[in-house]
Each structure stands twice: as C-alpha cells, then as structure tokens.
Amino acid sequence: MGTSSFDRRQLLAALAASTTLPFASGLARAQSFTGRKLVSSGFGGSTMDIIQSAVFTPFDKATGAASTQVPMQSAAALARMKAEAGNPQIDLFQFSGGQEAFAKSEGLSQPLSGVSRLGQIPAGLKDPDGHWVTWAVIAEGIIYRKDKIPTPPTSYKDFLKPEYKGHIAFPAITNGYGIDFLVMLAKAFGGSEDNIEPGFEAMKQIKGETIFKAASDLPTLFGQGDIWIMPYDTGNTFKLQQAGLPVAFATPKEGSPAVFITACVAKGAKNADIANAAIDAMLKPEAQVEIARTMRWTASNPETKLPADLTGEVPSVDKLAQLDRDKINAKRASWIERWNREIAR
Amino acid sequence: MTKPETKGGGARWALFAPALLFAPCAFVYAVFFIWPQASLLAISATDAAGLTLAHYQRFAGDSYYWEILGRTLGLGAAVTAITLVLGVPTAYLLARVQSRWAGFLLLLTTFPLLVSAVVRSFGWMVLFFRDGLLSHGLMALGFADKPVQTMYTMAGVIIALAQVLLPLMILTLHGVFKSIDRDLEYAAMSLGARPIVALGLVTLRLASGGIVAGSLLVFSLAISAFATPSLVGGARANVMATAIYEQAIELLDWPFAAALATILLVTVLALSLAYGALLEGRGEREAAR
Numbered sequence: 001m002g003t004s005s006f007d008r009r010q011l012l013a014a015l016a017a018s019t020t021l022p023f024a025s026g027l028a029r030a031q032s033f034t035g036r037k038l039v040s041s042g043f044g045g046s047t048m049d050i051i052q053s054a055v056f057t058p059f060d061k062a063t064g065a066a067s068t069q070v071p072m073q074s075a076a077a078l079a080r081m082k083a084e085a086g087n088p089q090i091d092l093f094q095f096s097g098g099q100e101a102f103a104k105s106e107g108l109s110q111p112l113s114g115v116s117r118l119g120q121i122p123a124g125l126k127d128p129d130g131h132w133v134t135w136a137v138i139a140e141g142i143i144y145r146k147d148k149i150p151t152p153p154t155s156y157k158d159f160l161k162p163e164y165k166g167h168i169a170f171p172a173i174t175n176g177y178g179i180d181f182l183v184m185l186a187k188a189f190g191g192s193e194d195n196i197e198p199g200f201e202a203m204k205q206i207k208g209e210t211i212f213k214a215a216s217d218l219p220t221l222f223g224q225g226d227i228w229i230m231p232y233d234t235g236n237t238f239k240l241q242q243a244g245l246p247v248a249f250a251t252p253k254e255g256s257p258a259v260f261i262t263a264c265v266a267k268g269a270k271n272a273d274i275a276n277a278a279i280d281a282m283l284k285p286e287a288q289v290e291i292a293r294t295m296r297w298t299a300s301n302p303e304t305k306l307p308a309d310l311t312g313e314v315p316s317v318d319k320l321a322q323l324d325r326d327k328i329n330a331k332r333a334s335w336i337e338r339w340n341r342e343i344a345r
Numbered sequence: 346m347t348k349p350e351t352k353g354g355g356a357r358w359a360l361f362a363p364a365l366l367f368a369p370c371a372f373v374y375a376v377f378f379i380w381p382q383a384s385l386l387a388i389s390a391t392d393a394a395g396l397t398l399a400h401y402q403r404f405a406g407d408s409y410y411w412e413i414l415g416r417t418l419g420l421g422a423a424v425t426a427i428t429l430v431l432g433v434p435t436a437y438l439l440a441r442v443q444s445r446w447a448g449f450l451l452l453l454t455t456f457p458l459l460v461s462a463v464v465r466s467f468g469w470m471v472l473f474f475r476d477g478l479l480s481h482g483l484m485a486l487g488f489a490d491k492p493v494q495t496m497y498t499m500a501g502v503i504i505a506l507a508q509v510l511l512p513l514m515i516l517t518l519h520g521v522f523k524s525i526d527r528d529l530e531y532a533a534m535s536l537g538a539r540p541i542v543a544l545g546l547v548t549l550r551l552a553s554g555g556i557v558a559g560s561l562l563v564f565s566l567a568i569s570a571f572a573t574p575s576l577v578g579g580a581r582a583n584v585m586a587t588a589i590y591e592q593a594i595e596l597l598d599w600p601f602a603a604a605l606a607t608i609l610l611v612t613v614l615a616l617s618l619a620y621g622a623l624l625e626g627r628g629e630r631e632a633a634r
Contacts, residue, residue, distance in 0.1 A: 079594045102597075172580035174595045210497060211580040217470065224474035226492070333596050341409055344580045 031277055034064030038274040040092035041077040042069025045216070046239070047295065051094075054290035059281040065274050073214075074099050074176070081108045081266060088266035092275040097176035098325045100132035100262040109264040114276050117283035117301065124322065125260065125300050132264035135282035136291055137298040139234045139315045140180055140257045142250040148228040152250045156181075156188040159229065160205055167228035169210040169221050170203075173339040179332065180257045181231040182339070183323055188254050193327040196335065200342060207343045219243055233259065234314065238296040255321030261297065382610070389603035400604035410588070410605070414612065417584040420503060421568040427507040428514040428563050429556070436518035437548070441527075451519060455512045462509070466576035469505050470496060473577070497579030505577045506567050513566070514559040521555025522548070557624045561617050568613060585609045 040056070042048035048069050056067040070090060072080060078099040080090065085108055093103065103109045104127060111130040112118060118126065118133060125134035142153045148167070159168055171178035186192060186199030210227060212218075215236055221227040222245050237249040263282055265275040281287060288299035292306055292314045299306070299317075306314060389400055404410045439451050457465070472478045473496035483489040495501040525548055533543035549556075571586040578584070583591075585605060592602035 075595050079597060082597060174580075174591060210494070212497070213575065213579055216467075220467070220470045220474060224471055224477040225496070226474070226476040333598075336591075336596060340583065344583065345409075 031273070032064050033274050033277070036065055036271060036274060038065050038067040038092060038271050038278055039090050040067060040069045040275070040278070041080070041090055041094050042071050043094065043096065044071030044073070047235075050291070050294045054294060055282050055287050056278065058287070059278050062281075063274070063277060065278075067274075067278060069094075075174070078103060078108075082106065084266075086268055088269050091266055091269035091271040092278055093264050093266060095132075095262050095264070096138070096259060098260070098329050100127070100260075100264050101325065101329055103264060104129070104131040108267055110267045110269070110272065112265060112276055112279060114273070115280045115283070117280055117303075120301050120303050121283065122300075122302065122317075125317070132262045133279060133283065134260040134262050134300045135279070136261040136288065137300055137317050137320065138259040138261065139251075139298060139320055140177060140184075140231065140259060141234070141252055143222075143230055143232045143237050143240070143247050144250060145222065145228045145246060146248045147246045152248065153229060154250065154253055156184045156231070156252050156254050157202075158252075159185070159231070160202060164229050166209070167226060168206055169212055169225065169227040169230040170206070171231070172211050172213045172344065173336050175213060175215075176259065177232055179328060179335065180259070180323060182335065183328060184231070184252070184254055184257060188252075193324045193331075196331070200338065203343055211344060219245065222247060234296045234298075251315070256315060256319070257323050258298075258317065258320035260300075260325075385603045385606055388600055389607050392600060400601045401608070403601060404604060404608060413583050413585060413588050414608070416499065416582075417568050417586075417609070418612070418616070420499065420506070420574075420584060421564045423503045424506045424510060424567040425560050425564045427503070428511045429560060431507075432511055432514035432518055432559065433549075433556070436515045437522050439515070440519050440522035451516075454515050457509045458512050462570075462572035463576065465509060466505065466573055469501065469577050473501050496577065497581060499578065499582045502574050502578040502582050502584075505573050506570055509573070510563045510566055514563050517559035517562060518552065518555050521552045521558075525551045553624055557621055561620065564620075565613055565617065568609070 038056075042051065048071055052067075052069060056069070059065065060067050074095045074097040077090075077093055077095065081088065081093055081103055084090070085106075093100075093109070095103075100109065109131045112133060113130075115133070118130065121133055125137075126132065142156075142158070144153055149164070158164070159170070170181055173179050173182060182196065182199045182203060183193055184199075185202040186196050189198035189202050191198035210221065210225060212221060215232075217225075218230075218232070218236055218240060221230070222240060234249050237247055240247045263279045265272050265279070269275055283301050285299070285301055285304040288301055288304040289306060289310075291297045292299055292304075292310055296314050298314050298320070302317075390396055390398065392399060435454070439447060439454070442450075444450075460468075470477075473494070474480070475492040475494040475496075477496075479495055480489070480493045483493055484491075495504070529547050529551070530540075530543045533547045534540060538546060568584070569586055570584075571590060574582055574584045575587050575590070578587070585608075589602050589605045589609070592598045592605060
C-alpha cells in the first residue's frame with residue numbers, strides 16, 4: 001500500500017519533470033519524506049486542528065511525511081526551544097508573539113533553505129537573514145457585543161467611555177494582544193512605542209475592569225461575564241460568531257495592528273529538510289486561502305487570491321498597522337514589571 | 346559446615362536488606378528530586394559573572410514580591426482552615442457512621458479529584474462570572490444588591506482550591522478517626538465526660554497526628570498550585586507559582602525564577618517543620634503532664 005503510493009508519487013514527479021508546464025519545476029522538486037516524522041509546535045485547540053488540516057495533512061499526503069503539532073503557547077514554545085538548544089526535539093516552531101526575533105538573536109534558529117516561495121513574501125514579513133517567515137497575519141482590533149453596543153466602536157479611546165464601564169475586558173500584558181493594546185492606547189493618546197506613558201495613563205483608568213489571560217476565556221467572558229467590549233482579533237471574533245455569540249469586529253481608526261504568525265526551524269533540528277518543505281507548504285496560496293476561509297487569518301503571500309466572498313471578511317496585509325516589534329520586544333520585560341505593579345495590583 | 350555459612354549469609358542479608366530495599370526509592374529520589382533541586386539552586390545563585398546573590402537581593406528589596414509571598418501563604422492558610430473546618434466533621438461522621446453506604450459516601454467525596462484542574466476551572470468560570478450562578482444566587486437570597494464577580498479574584502481561587510483539596514483532608518482524617526478505638530470515647534463518657542468533651546479530649550487529641558498530616562498536605566498543595574490560581578485567579582491573583590511561571594516562561598529569566606522557587610521551597614519547609622513541631626510538641630507536653 002505504502003509502496004504503491006510511493007511509486008505513484010515518483011511517477012508523477014517523473015511525469016512532471018518531463019513536461020514543460022509552468023508549475024513543473026515545483027512538482028519536480030516535490031520531495032519524498034516517506035517514513036519520516038516532522039514535529040512542530042502548534043497553537044492548540046481548534047486553531048491547531050485547522051492548521052493541521054489546511055497545511056500539514058496536504059503536505060503529508062504530498063511528501064509521505066508524518067507531521068504532528070505539539071500544543072504550546074508561543075512563550076512556552078520559545079522556553080522549550082531555549083531549554084532544548086543544541087538537541088531540539090521539535091523541528092519546526094510556530095510563533096504568534098514576535099518570539100522568532102528572540103530565537104534568532106539567541107542563536108536558536110537556523111536560516112531557512114530550499115523554501116521556494118520565500119521570494120514571493122514581501123520584505124517586511126520575513127527576516128532579512130532568512131531565519132523566519134510570516135506565513136499568516138492576524139488583524140487586531142475591537143470585538144464588541146452588537147446587541148449591547150449598537151454603534152460600532154471606532155477608536156481605542158472608546159475603551160474609556162463611561163457607558164461601557166463595568167463591561168470592558170482586556171488581556172493581561174503577558175498575552176501578546178495585551179501588550180499591543182497598551183501600545184495602541186499609547187498611540188491613541190499621543191504616545192508611541194517610544195513613549196508608552198500615555199498608554200499606561202489610559203490603562204490605569206480602566207484597571208478595575210476584567211483582565212483575562214487566555215483566549216480560551218473569551219466565550220465565557222462574552223457569555224456569563226457580561227462583557228461588551230474588548231481588544232482582540234478577527235480570528236477569535238469569527239470563532240465566537242460560529243459559537244453563536246452576537247459579537248462583531250471593528251477596525252479602530254488608529255489602525256488594526258498586524259500580528260505575524262511566523263515559522264522557523266530550530267538550530268540542529270534533525271528534520272530540518274522536512275521543516276523547510278513544510279514551511280514552503282505554509283506559503284502556498286491554496287493553504288493560505290484555506291486558512292483565510294476557516295480562521296479569517298490574512299494571507300502573507302501576495303500571490304494568494306481570495307475568493308470574492310472572503311475579500312470583505314479578511315483585511316489585506318497592506319491595510320494593517322505595523323507596530324515596531326523590535327522596540328516592543330526590547331521593552332517587553334520592563335513593561336511587564338511595570339504593568340504587574342501599576343495595573344494588575 | 347553448611348549451617349554456619351547459611352547463618353552468616355543470613356546475617357549479611359539482614360544487614361544489606363534495608364539498604365537494598367531502600368535503594369530504588371533513593372535512586373528515583375536522587376535523580377528526580379535531589380539533582381533537579383540542586384541544579385535549580387545553582388541556577389538561582391549564578392549569573393554570567395559567576396556566583397551571586399543578586400537574584401535573592403532583588404526579591405528581598407522588592408515589596409511587590411513580598412506581597413506575592415504573603416498572598417501565597419495567606420492562600421495556603423485560608424484553604425487549610427476551610428478544609429479543616431469542613432473536613433473534620435465530615436471525616437468523623439464518615440468514619441463513625443454505621444451504614445453500608447459509608448464506603449460509597451467516602452468515594453463520593455473524592456469525585457473532585459477525578460476532574461482535571463483545567464476542566465474544573467472552566468466549571469468555576471461559569472459559576473463565578475458576574476452573570477453566573479453564584480452572583481444570581483447571592484442576589485436572589487438578598488446577600489448582594491448588585492452583581493458580584495468572583496472570577497479573577499483571590500476569593501475565587503480559595504474556594505476552588507478548597508473544593509479540590511477537601512477530599513485529601515477528608516481521606517487523611519478518615520483513616521485516623523477509623524483507627525481510634527470507640528471504647529476510648531465510651532471510657533471517657535463512663536468516667537463522666539459529656540460526649541462533646543470526650544470528643545475534644547480523646548478523639549481530636551488522638552487524631553492530632555492526622556490533623557497535622559492533612560493540614561500539611563493541603564497547605565503545601567495549595568501554595569504550590571499553578572493551574573487553578575492561573576485560570577480562576579487571572580492576572581490579579583498573582584501567587585508564587587504563577588510568578589515563577591511568568592519569570593521562567595514569559596520573561597525567560599531563569600535565575601530569578603529559580604530563586605523564587607527556592608524561596609518558596611525553603612519557606613514551606615520551615616513552616617511545615619515549625620507547624621509539625623508545634624502540634625507534636627504540645628501533644629508530648631500534655632502527655633507528660
């Protein structure tokens with residue numbers, strides 16, 4: 001059974017190589033990883049399942065590899081990467097909170113190689129030295145209860161509106177969206193990544209509101225929590241809508257910050273070749289359309305052409321605000337210390 | 346000639362048997378506890394330049410972390426007190442009840458242990474939020490005039506931990522009450538003690554060892570709990586376990602995380618020894634009197 005499918009793939013590859021079709025080169029180079037395993041970090045829950053079926057299942061089918069994702073949040077994944085430096089048990093790491101920059105600077109990742117679609121990705125969405133690439137983008141903004149707030153919110157300043165008092169929730173700063181909320185509040189009130197003071201000043205006014213840590217709390221927050229408005233993303237808005245909650249997403253006039261979903265290969269990974277091929281599969285327009293359709297994540301590959309019914313639902317990358325991730329990463333620890341004392345105390 | 350040899354072998358066996366029997370446990374303990382703890386200690390006392398106490402000084406000089414340690418110990422004390430108050434009568438009744446349902450009832454008390462901390466926390470979430478059952482119940486009974494949010498508060502963490510640790514207290518005390526001879530209570534009563542006095546003078550005093558064991562068990566599990574404080578307590582109910590996680594995982598400051606872990610371990614050890622000595626010491630003094 002396994003042998004026959006292997007033969008068919010070889011035959012297909014040989015056929016493709018012998019033709020002069022435009023995509024022949026791609027097929028000709030389709031590698032075979034039959035009998036080998038790829039271990040990737042994953043985001044857990046339904047997100048991980050969707051990524052598995054949109055990216056890894058087709059990849060496994062095409063190459064014969066067996067890919068598994070190990071669920072862990074990005075911060076925990078980076079800690080695991082650091083703990084296993086030199087002898088990584090996970091080949092491919094997926095991050096959502098800018099951890100890839102730290103992984104590169106700590107020497108935990110290695111440059112991508114043989115990722116044929118890397119050239120299609122715009123410069124701002126990948127590491128100049130090729131250590132990581134953004135394979136999807138999430139748009140942050142405001143989730144609100146349509147039945148409680150009839151006029152859609154338009155600005156991060158709306159979080160200070162007295163009529164929402166007692167019905168506001170925001171993520172803790174250790175959650176990536178929490179730190180972006182702080183930066184966007186600062187921007188709304190005249191600050192920036194360099195001048196975070198207005199952000200803390202604004203957040204202090206709502207420090208008595210509900211602060212949560214994980215996206216898994218969202219359904220209960222909007223359900224039993226009596227929450228009307230919170231800063232989060234398009235993907236989770238879609239999940240809540242699918243769960244039947246009357247919520248909608250609003251793009252604030254300060255901009256929708258872009259969150260990069262990145263992939264990189266652990267330094268010394270035993271299956272670096274499979275990891276690189278899998279990252280190439282993540283950049284495939286077909287995979288990115290599927291991710292946009294099932295999760296409302298924005299495609300990173302400009303070659304991706306969304307079907308008409310999705311274009312209005314998923315903002316394109318050039319419409320999103322790019323925060324200065326290097327500056328945020330550099331100040332992250334000191335902001336967390338300050339936040340713990342001034343906001344969560 | 347074979348006889349003395351056998352005897353000698355037996356003596357040698359008697360000498361080595363305890364060591365041999367103890368060896369597997371000692372080995373596991375050394376590999377999975379002593380060695381990790383020692384390396385933790387090493388991480389906590391070093392930095393790029395070599396040996397340092399800087400991470401401990403950072404803790405000592407920062408009221409924020411003292412607050413977290415205090416909150417953690419307060420949590421442990423509150424949970425221990427609640428489980429004692431609820432556990433002693435329950436365990437006593439379950440040990441004394443003459444019913445064929447007694448075993449089943451004891452089994453029932455352990456049910457909270459069978460549910461994972463994460464699932465349990467989501468259950469509490471539904472009850473504890475402002476629009477949840479607890480809030481509505483309190484308002485309906487007239488205890489509150491506006492919605493109450495127990496989610497993301499220390500009170501919520503204490504309730505949730507007391508619920509899951511209560512079975513451990515009951516099981517520990519149940520065994521002890523079961524082993525106390527009822528005749529001792531009858532003897533005290535036949536000598537004129539009222540039942541309540543007999544209970545206090547005889548039963549509870551004989552059970553003090555179990556009370557110490559149960560309290561220590563509950564206390565140490567409560568202050569080292571991570572999932573429940575993190576999920577039910579949220580960002581504001583910061584305890585040592587969540588602070589260690591934040592330093593180790595979110596901030597990758599392993600030396601400071603190791604220092605926090607060491608401080609927690611030493612504090613618990615000292616408090617446990619003191620508590621044990623206090624209760625046992627009292628027992629011995631009274632026995633000597």
